[in-house]
Amino acid sequence: MYFGIDCGTQGTKALVIDENGTSLGRGYAPHALIERETGAREQQPEWWVEALRTSVCQALAQSPSKAVQALGVSGQQHGLVVLDEHHNVIRPAKLWNDTETAPENQQLVELLGGKQACFERFGIVPLTGYTVSKLLWLKRHEPENFARIRHILLPHEYLNFWLTGRMCAEYGDASGTAFFDIRSRRWTREVLDAIDGGTGQLFAALPPFITVDEPVGTLRPEVAAEFGLPHSCIVSAGGGDNMMGAIGTGNVREGVVTLSLGTSSTVYSFHDQPVLDPTGNVAPFCSSSGGWLPLVCTMNATNVVTQTLNTLGKTVQDIEAALAATPPGANGLVFLPFLNGERTPDLPNARGTLTGISANNFTPENLIRAAIEGVSFGILNGLDLIQSEAPVDRMLVIGGGSRSAAWRQLLADASGATVEVPLEEEAGCLGAAIQAIYTYSHANGHPKSFAELASRCVKVEATRTAHPNTALRAAYRQARDQYQSSLRIIYN
Incomplete structure (x- = not known):
């Protein structure tokens, strides 16, 4: 059995499937949303954790067993989660649809030499909604919170951290930050230096990368005990909701x-x-x-x-x-x-x-x-x-x-x-579960391709x-x- 979890803007969904993509159980829990006339759209990361708990328990209640071998997490892209030195969330996460940072995005593009220079140097042109302008907004509007930043995570990475205790990144979701070079697949320090003045604070706060073949880890003992899942349950790299939706279709x-x-x-x-x-x-x-x-x-x-x-x-x-x-x-x-x-x-x-x-x-x-x-x-x-x-x-x-x-x-x-x-409406959940199967197959010495898994699990x-x-x-x-x-x- 395999789990796919999708943390979206409106709520978190969970799906349990077998190795052929057949649904064995599903759950859903809604999220609240902080909205302001300034264009701010924010959520507390703790709301995602509570929604994950609720949706996973609902899905497991429908499932014939709890013998889950691996799970994957899909998350809304571009969200900014900042943690302090004690791994505490500093402030609500600014989301993909937050337009409050539009002035900062324009300023940042100018600092980096304009749109053409951004494209030539980094392979991407920052747009309002990407993660990078949220960091500059924090520096300008909440300098005390900005000074406390020790870890920078995306929504799905934060949930992976809660599940496993490990912080890491993967290429798909990272490419939506605009401080990542999609050609060389690496973080671009000079973009962050333009924000923090070259102190290295922000670059040092980024998590290391893993490839899709590598698991983030296994469930923390407390999490495994809470859900009644095996501690050996593998957590795959996960990714942004669009990336998981691609796999799930x-x-x-x-x-x-x-x-x-x-x-x-x-x-x-x-x-x-x-x-x-x-x-x-x-x-x-x-x-x-x-x-x-x-x-x-x-x-x-x-x-x-x-x-x-x-x-x-x-x-x-x-x-x-x-x-x-x-x-x-x-x-x-x-x-x-x-x-x-x-x-x-x-x-x-x-x-x-x-x-x-x-x-x-x-x-x-x-x-x-x-x-x-x-x-x-x-x-x-x-x-x-x-x-x-x-x-x-x-x-x-x-x-x-x-x-x-x-x-x-x-x-x-x-x-x-x-x-x-697709027969399965929750493509993000299904994609996360398929990625979990992929990672599990590689970790256990019987690797399967995504094309093979998609042909088996994705039905129209x-x-x-x-x-x-x-x-x-x-x-x-x-x-x-x-x-x-x-x-x-x-x-x-």
Whole structure:
């Protein structure tokens, strides 16, 4: 038996599987969120630990036994957890969707010589939301807390530390910090020196790297006893939620695309070599399975659709009827869905905008379609950046948005790709569990490849597959062009 744990923004999920990927038990516990008008989005790391405890116990209560051989942890990317010399958390973790640090990100890019210089020197352009600007924000706004920093961890690394007592990093999640060179796979001290003045404080606070073949360790005796799990249970390196979602959708070889529609939306595809983008729109991340995972993230996705539905007094059940009743382009109504600022395009201070409103199109159905199209067109634009040289034939869609048949069909029609949905909805959990199997197999002298494990454990739900309707392709092309035109007019 193997465990996958996914610590996301809204909550922590746990999944127990057998060696064939069959679910044996699952659990969930929600997280609170600290939000401020300044753009701050924060959580206490202790909330993640308590949610892990709850979700793991729920999953084990459903499982036929507690003979878990290995577990893996998936965590929300870019979060900053800082510890003092006694390993105590100094302050709440600033999250991936925290836009309060936008001024610091701009200042840091300038300190490093500008976007082009950052790209040439480090292979990545820092964006608001990445971990690095949070450190500069701490120095400027909370200097006493900044001075106490002795350890810098990402969310999944903090949970690994709680589970095993060991601090370490892996390449996938580290590549989202912007103080990591994705080409040489090493921490970049000069980025941190620009923040702490070359004292070496921040660089010394970074954990060492392990490869995906290496376990972090085994469970601490106290943790094993609390859950009734074997102390010999291996904890794998884990990774960011997108990296684990890639593994959990079989995106471990070239030619597969994963699109995640959750609170944020991401699209990514495994590559054997780095994919570099000087504009910074494509995040040239490493994968957590030994390769690279170029990724585009938009910060506004299902949250925009949910808020639109709530404002109209509708529910998610009304999505199907609204899309069926309206044509591509929502009769000219365009929704730029930047309710939380935006990362791609890089508009951290943007706000949502409705354009093209007329007496004929200002209806609940068109508003719902416009919200869904705004979210969808934004992320499909990102997919075009990643796959600029090759059309996409197959796309696996995960996250809350994947549950809507009409939304899946919209994605298929607008992209021209066949859209499939994995049988296991919790791709982050499944990916973490598959990585745990991989690490366990290597540790015990019977190594298996990720491709082999994915072919065995990742299954597609055939009844939810959406094939593109070529008759609608031109209409969606026109709708996407109108979206781009509105974007240029308002933000250029």
